[in-house]
Amino acid sequence: DEAAGLSRDAKERNYRDANHKPELICALTPFAALVGFRAPAATVELLRALAVPAIAAHVELLAAQPDASGLRALFTTWITLPQGRLDELVPAVATAAVALAGGGPWQDEARTLLELSERYPGDAGVLAALLLNRVTLAPGEALYLPAGNLHAYLSGAGVELMANSDNVLRGGMTPKHVDVPELLRVLDFHAGPPPVLTGTPDGAWIRYDTEAEEFLLRRCDAGAGDVGAEVAVPDGGPRILLCTAGEASLRADGTVLTLSRGAAAWLSASDTGVTVVPGAPGTQLFVASDGLP
Numbered sequence: 001d002e003a004a005g006l007s008r009d010a011k012e013r014n015y016r017d018a019n020h021k022p023e024l025i026c027a028l029t030p031f032a033a034l035v036g037f038r039a040p041a042a043t044v045e046l047l048r049a050l051a052v053p054a055i056a057a058h059v060e061l062l063a064a065q066p067d068a069s070g071l072r073a074l075f076t077t078w079i080t081l082p083q084g085r086l087d088e089l090v091p092a093v094a095t096a097a098v099a100l101a102g103g104g105p106w107q108d109e110a111r112t113l114l115e116l117s118e119r120y121p122g123d124a125g126v127l128a129a130l131l132l133n134r135v136t137l138a139p140g141e142a143l144y145l146p147a148g149n150l151h152a153y154l155s156g157a158g159v160e161l162m163a164n165s166d167n168v169l170r171g172g173m174t175p176k177h178v179d180v181p182e183l184l185r186v187l188d189f190h191a192g193p194p195p196v197l198t199g200t201p202d203g204a205w206i207r208y209d210t211e212a213e214e215f216l217l218r219r220c221d222a223g224a225g226d227v228g229a230e231v232a233v234p235d236g237g238p239r240i241l242l243c244t245a246g247e248a249s250l251r252a253d254g255t256v257l258t259l260s261r262g263a264a265a266w267l268s269a270s271d272t273g274v275t276v277v278p279g280a281p282g283t284q285l286f287v288a289s290d291g292l293p
Contacts, residue, residue, distance in 0.1 A: 021165040021168075022214070023160060023162040023163070024162075026140070026159045026208060027137035027139050027142065027157075028244055029157045029158075030136055030139070031139075031153075031157070031158050032136045032153075033135055033153050034129055034152045034154065035133055035135060035145065035149065035152075036132065036150065036195070037071050037131055037132060037190070037191040039191045040065075041066055043062060043131055044059060044062055046106050046130065049106055050096040050097060050100065052089075052093050055089065055092075058074055061073055068189040071131060072187075075184075075189070076184060078124055078127040078128055079124045079171065079180055079184070081124060083122065086123070086124055086127075090121065090122050090123065090126050091117070091121070094114055094118075097114050101114055109130070112129065112134055115154075116129055116173065125172020125174075126172070126173065128171055129152070129173075133194045137156070137158075141197065142196070142208050144195050144212075145195070146211070148187055149188060161215040161288055162215070163212060163214040171187075206221075212291050213290065214291060215288060216288070217288055218286065219284070219285070219286050220285045223281060224281040228279075231278070232274075233275060235272045238267065238289070238290070239287050239288060239289040240264055240266055241259070241264060241287050242264045242287075243260060243261055243262070243264070243285055244261060244262075244286060245261055246260075246261065247259060247261070248283050249276065251276070252267070252273070252274040252275075253271070258279075
């Protein structure tokens with residue numbers, strides 16, 4: 001982008017800084033997403049169940065090479081199709097998905113395909129979605145997405161943390177700039193199950209450990225017996241304390257700040273010995289900090 005002379009705010013720019021951009025999302029409600037490439041054998045099973053003659057050769061391409069290289073080849077084939085061909089294929093695949101959406105092992109994937117094809121007709125991203133894991137998080141479950149992981153959030157609410165970067169590469173289903181060659185260069189095509197995190201107990205908190213040094217998320221859910229009891233906020237670096245349900249009193253250096261749902265407080269690295277006191281059963285708090293040891 002720099003060599004091409006693109007301004008930092010150019011709409012066709014991919015990289016606005018030199019940082020990578022891993023992210024973490026923790027579900028507040030049931031949360032649906034497409035994340036990472038599904039195991040090739042399972043994807044072949046799904047595509048054969050759709051039984052669309054127009055993509056039969058594409059399916060066999062992956063069946064003959066059920067690995068990252070095969071996924072790259074099929075994804076590249078679909079993402080680079082001319083618009084006229086997409087205008088034929090996407091409706092054909094959507095029509096075939098109607099039967100699968102009525103029940104069976106691919107019901108959720110088929111329903112997602114129908115929703116996406118209605119919202120983004122003729123978009124290559126609709127076909128690409130067939131290659132991705134579809135996951136539904138329960139509240140409190142999280143996804144960690146390293147840089148290079150293809151994903152799309154479908155529905156639900158969550159608390160999201162990202163590294164400090166404005167870099168974005170898109171794969172479709174957007175009116176914004178899509179740079180296909182660069183996307184193909186950086187994507188990780190290795191398949192695997194969705195990287196769902198349930199968290200690890202850490203005193204009164206649940207912590208979501210990842211490999212990212214830029215962030216760490218902790219969650220606290222207050223039960224009836226926790227109302228009025230002080231909970232220590234972990235020390236270490238600057239932090240953001242967020243209340244997502246109920247209310248709590250934040251106590252630091254003799255100062256008391258009441259946080260209700262949707263309110264947040266900034267804590268500097270020098271703010272130590274901070275506590276919170278849940279004010280009602282069901283109070284939920286999150287603390288975001290850096291992920292340094």
